Amino acid sequence: MTSADVVDRRPIVIVPVGSWEQHGAHLPFDTDTVIAVELVRRVVERLTDIPLFPTDPIAFGNSGEHGDFPGTISIGRETTTKVLVEIARSCDWADGVVFVNGHGGNAQAIHDAMEIIRFEGRRAMAWSPTTTDSHDTHAGHTETSVMLAIDPSRVRMDRAVKGVTEPLDQLLDLMRESGVRAASPNGVLGDPRGADATHGLALLDDWEESLSSSIHLWHRVRP
Ligand SMILES: [Zn+2]
Numbered sequence: 647m648t649s650a651d652v653v654d655r656r657p658i659v660i661v662p663v664g665s666w667e668q669h670g671a672h673l674p675f676d677t678d679t680v681i682a683v684e685l686v687r688r689v690v691e692r693l694t695d696i697p698l699f700p701t702d703p704i705a706f707g708n709s710g711e712h713g714d715f716p717g718t719i720s721i722g723r724e725t726t727t728k729v730l731v732e733i734a735r736s737c738d739w740a741d742g743v744v745f746v747n748g749h750g751g752n753a754q755a756i757h758d759a760m761e762i763i764r765f766e767g768r769r770a771m772a773w774s775p776t777t778t779d780s781h782d783t784h785a786g787h788t789e790t791s792v793m794l795a796i797d798p799s800r801v802r803m804d805r806a807v808k809g810v811t812e813p814l815d816q817l818l819d820l821m822r823e824s825g826v827r828a829a830s831p832n833g834v835l836g837d838p839r840g841a842d843a844t845h846g847l848a849l850l851d852d853w854e855e856s857l858s859s860s861i862h863l864w865h866r867v868r869p
Pocket residue numbers: 669677678748749784785789
């Protein structure tokens with residue numbers, strides 16, 4: 647697609663939002679980005695009745711709590727918010743922006759960005775996958791299974807070890823104050839052993855369904 651293909655079209659811009667942070671010893675730094683990109687790819691293929699305009703992902707996010715682990719790169723909450731706001735501001739040639747977020751740590755930044763974007767009178771929506779298992783929130787069974795479904799060559803199952811499995815709400819205060827390493831020395835929140843691609847594929851299908859219907863609903867409601 648070139649600029650000539652966008653003239654007279656007013657598409658919906660859809661942007662994967664990820665992170666670059668440690669995901670234990672067995673998953674790559676861009677795990678959240680890979681998942682967001684895959685979900686965008688799926689809905690663009692599926693929602694042929696909506697003119698979606700996918701972009702490259704935002705590859706860095708708010709990952710300060712993982713900073714104790716070498717390799718992690720964070721741009722912080724405020725900068726993440728600003729990046730999203732500026733993207734929306736520069737998309738006035740489009741009919742709105744959809745942010746598809748793969749990183750839980752971006753939630754507050756995205757919430758803040760959406761308030762500013764909507765206050766300024768622009769159309770935007772944000773979506774994040776939900777998991778019901780609060781004992782398995784980072785590099786555990788869920789994320790590892792999803793990565794196995796997307797690209798098993800990027801998963802080192804021989805290195806997968808159990809992390810801390812207390813529910814997230816019992817760990818959040820400690821992680822906010824002292825970082826993820828204080829709560830989980832190996833950086834894993836959950837247990838990736840026994841992760842499997844079939845489960846990952848089922849999760850991706852569910853998320854694709856949820857994201858697609860969210861975009862449909864949002865697209866239908868005109869201000
Ligand atoms: Zn992740």
